[in-house]
Amino acid sequence: MKPNLALRMAWKLVWQIILSAILAVFTCYLLIIVLERMTRNNNIQRRFIRELYYMFGEMPLMLFACFLLFITYMIVFNWRRFSYYDKLSRSVEHVAEGNFDDLIPVKQNNEVSLLAENINSLVLELKRSLDEERKAEQTKNELITNVSHDLRTPLTSIIGYLGLIEQDRYRDEVELRHYVQIAYAKAERLNVLIHDLFEYTRMRHDVIPFNKQAFNLVEMMKQLLVHHRLLLESANMKGNLISHSNELTLSGDPDKLVRVFENLLTNAISYGYAGGKVEIYLNQHNESAVIDIVNYGEAIPATALPHLFDRFYRVDKSRTENSGGTGLGLAIAKGIVERHGGTISVTSDGDSTNFRVRLPLS
Template sequence: MKQGGIVKKLWTATALLVLLTLGIATLTQLWLLQKTYYRQQVDRLLEGARGAADAIATDNGTEAVYLQLEGLAGSLQATVFLLNTEGQIIHSTSGSGWGRGMMHGMGMGPRGFGHGMREQFAQVDMDEILAGRPVIYRGHHPMFNTEVITVAAPIEKDGSVMGAVVVNTPLQPIDANLRALQGVSIYSLLFGLLLAALFSWFLSRSLSKPLLQMQEVAKSMAQGDYSKRVRISRDDEIGWLAESLNTLSRELEEKISLLRRVDETRRDFVARVSHELRTPLTIIQGNAEALLDRVVEDPAKQREYLNNILEETLRLRRLANELLDLRKIETGEVDLYKERVDAVSLFTGVVQRMQGLAAEREIHLRLETPQQAVIVEADTDRLGQILINLIENALRFSPAGGEVLVKLMEGKNEIIAEVRDNGPGIPEDEQKFIWDKFYKVDKSRSRSVSGTGLGLAIVKHLVELHGGAVTLFSKPGQGTTFRFTIPK
């Protein structure tokens, strides 16, 4: 998307909208202005003519009548005629140079009388006047030979019409004033269009900027880069859209990262399983081939080879069982069969079963429990499996002559168990990895004391399935303590 494209489109659309709106408004204003202005001028002339007609009707003095008409002509800057009932001009006066020049050309003085002028006032309908109604005419007048506005007001006295007062004013000055007013409206329109164009330009850039940023972010997402974000500085629909895009980008980045970690874990898992399988299979194959080829004739040596095959077979079986258990746990296929069980009895039974392995490795295995029963709702087999895995791990890494302590404590709402050894401990930078599948702290240890690397991962999952938590406390050279809690 080119930056100029959306900016120009938004600016053009906004400018055209403003042009259309202001254009219609200005044309309407010009029409109303013209109509209103002419109506005001006609009302002004008609009001003056009526005022003069009323004054003439109440004053019979000829001089006073003339003065009244001259005052009207002066105030309106118009030419005023006094007509009789026959439509003949019996008096005329003018308050403007235009009117006086016209009257002089017709041989009339400021108070001159004319005869035979009725046909010159064909625009004044005397029938309407005699009926007591005013007459308004706008257009070309042959007497003045120009465009004029003519109004005539009847002079009424005692219910009868005595004549009419006719006021004439040229349209040219009125049109000039009107054009000046219309010019102001047009200039206002042009100025408004200029401001609107500038405003719409800045508005279009303001609206397009986050859209362009969103386009760049979306393009980066399509190319696999989910780290870019839209800078949000507005709280409106565009800002909400930008926030949604940022949320989408952030969630996609997290999910892609998770998928990558899952893929790495899968590949690492396959590699570690392959490694764990390769060594015992190699030992089994080597010992079996030696026996088949009769390389070893000594019965004691043959028995040793057979014991090696058996030990590695048992190791493979244990690995397969633990892999199946871990898969079921991770996929949620393990159902806990909880029941009320005495944790003291369960711990005592497990420790007794592990005494043989401890004695074989010359390690003292000790148990500390409360004197009274500690009842907890748990899956007996899975709770025993947790304890067995932790004890086996402690025995595996404790030196000959060392001690492993199993301790059971009762909390208010949970049981607390600890398995403590006095082995070499775990470096702090490796403690966060011990819950990973196949992770081994000391990779240089002999196979006689190394496990599959799955026991602690199983422990963590089973404890969490019970709603508990497992933690680790260890310092190099000071042994290791695993503590887990199970809600009662």
């Protein structure tokens, strides 16, 4: 509300009172002149006027007439406002019935129009809150559906293969070990999914503890490539680290950030093996460290890029559960990076896919 609204309303009311009083006195004076001319040659009308003067007195009668005229002029001056109040009341009643797309018309330039603007702002904010609530409800339902599906698939396989073992429906010990191995792999995947889901939930509610300390990002990435050497070799790929500095000091939780880069590197190996290499670029830009993890395999479709960090989103819906992840890794990575005050993004074209992470330097 504007700070001078009360002052404007007070001045407007004073102006209306003064103008109504002046017009009432002037009109009353004109009526007296007209009545005198009308009754000059008419004895009946003259007698009627004298009776009124006798009953009420000349001055009280004039004051009463001026008062009625004053009230009339005040009503005339405020009639548009009264009409707008009625329209405002009907519009508010219409919005209260749930019609949030219909706003109150703002036609006048006074305190009533300001009230209408404030009500419109309230309606828009209420509509936005309801839309967010519906979106949150839809998100919760989708989460339950996705979790149920992803938990049920490996659990069904575990129950199925353990059922075959429990019923002795295997030919020999080799087939028995094969069934046990499959059930164990499915149980491991189930454990990973539950762990990722738990981690994502903690990240969403900002309850995951962070143990921040200073560390050298260059050394961390070197160790990361060493730990993934066997995985790179099995995919017939090479990992290269390109950095123009031997030290980039960050302040953060190294264990959590390792998980981010492990996820990005694992994805680059899993879906970029056709390119034969993964390259990690470390650069400093202003007060930030810029980490680019680039693979040269099949490009990610442009339609999938905006959703890549959404939970349970998978680019290739036809991937089997053995080759596909839980769909939570990138969502968790984004949460960890943002908790460190950084950003994560992805670009992909026909030649390469680049995941870029920006983190503030110490």
